[in-house]
Amino acid sequence: MSLDLQRLRQEWFGNPRGDLLAGLVVALALIPEAIAFSIIAGVDPKIGLYASFSIAVTVAIVGGRPGMISAATAATAVLMVTLVREHGLQYLLAATVLAGVLQISAGFLRLGAVMRFVSKSVMTGFVNALAILIFMAQLPELVGVPPLTYVMVAGGLAIIYLAPRVTRAVPSPLVCILVLTALSLGLGLDVRTVGDMGELPSTLPVFLLPDIPLSLETLRIILPYSAGVAAVGLLESLMTASIIDELTDTGSDKNRECVGQGVANIVTGFMGGMAGCAMIGQSVINVKSGGRGRLSTFCAGIFLLFLIVVLGDWVRRIPMAALVAIMIMVSVGTFSWSSLKTLATHPRSSSMVMVATVVGVVATHNLAIGVLVGVLLSSVFFAWKVARIFRVTSVASPDGAARTYVVEGQLFFASSDDFSAAFDFREALDRVTIDVSRAHIWDISSVAALDTVVLKFRREGAEVEIVGLNEASATIVDHLAIHDKPGAIEPPMGH
16 A cells, blocks of 8 residues: 555656656647637537537546556547537547547456557557658648747757756747747737637536437447447557657657547547547657656646636737747657658568558548558568468488478468468378477468378378477367367368
8 A cells, every 4th residue: 555655656746747747748739739729629619628628637547658648649530530520529528438449348348458459660660650740730820820920839849959958947949839829929020829729718627417318329320439439549648658758768659548548538428529649749848848747637628618708818929930930849859850861771571560550640640540540551471471481391211101291480371271282182192290399370271281181191191290389389288189080081171
């Protein structure tokens, strides 16, 4: 118990100053994004702002990755466009609650462990793709705007990168916001501000029940959207958690994060907010601004609500150029530039997986599709590599009446054809020994190949013996093989 209290104290209050300042920076950066994601989903800006507040606060308490920022995101917003257009806001809220239930179920089923199947190349591709998407999201603020905007963005970037050389007492993104806002107000500059993005809410969110009929028809409508939101939300959250693990050199509880995201979405749905998940860009801002603990995520949500409800008049005056400069810094810092250098030196298959993941995400703007492409490609390359290190050698007895085949490597669906082709059935033999002591038999395809070889030799009049089966291989052979079963005479065509 004392150990848990110590861990909780460390997670919440191990870095109070850094967490408070980082939370403030993240809260400021959350405002335009939450408004933009609301517009993407086709709902009022307050839906995204309320969601970002409630998700951040809830995940800070129940999530599995301290220091990671969760809020309304583009990845989940794009999945709900059709639902909002065809059925309205109340169905969106219901779908958000159901997505949370599905995510909690995933957590209890320990699906967080599936992250072990995501290779380093897919992770790098995911990060690079997100960096590109973050930068592309800033283009509307950089195209067709007055030249003064470019000057302010350049000035903001200069402040962000140069201020840490003077002092690290205050996060440089916060300095950027304060300086550019002061210049904009002091000089009366005519630039686009946060207020131009949409109307900020002036009241606190309240508890409400989605106004929908409780019927199977409603479930049929919202379930596909909820499942998509739950899957994409967990995928982005777990991958972001892994990235924050690396950035901070600390661990996280992936299954708890699944449950935490689910609880956050349920709370959000009952408070009039849209579904969300972890945000890699904001999480990187938080870490780079000094945030490490749960307090930073909690404060990001609280500060966000305070800023929009209490200080809304001042927040509206923040020039968008300041926030664009911060997001450009995030995209530059997020992109793995070293991966460009290693494209030529890393194995070609790893580079192809990384590039395919980037192309998949950027082309579809769907993280799930891009990551799925990368994982599938990784699986194919892995099976191909393992199959290539498989071999079969043989030694004949001095009198030529017997031959021993030695199998080495992994015998599975990708190597079963090579296994079958390694035997000479035309050789007149009295006895054949198949030594698999250096091999492992994995699946039904490999057992079928073994059946075929044994039965073909028997048809040619040879006595066949299989030796060296390890315990796992013996179990699958005993269960699936037919060559040792009564009536097994002809070579099988397959199971």
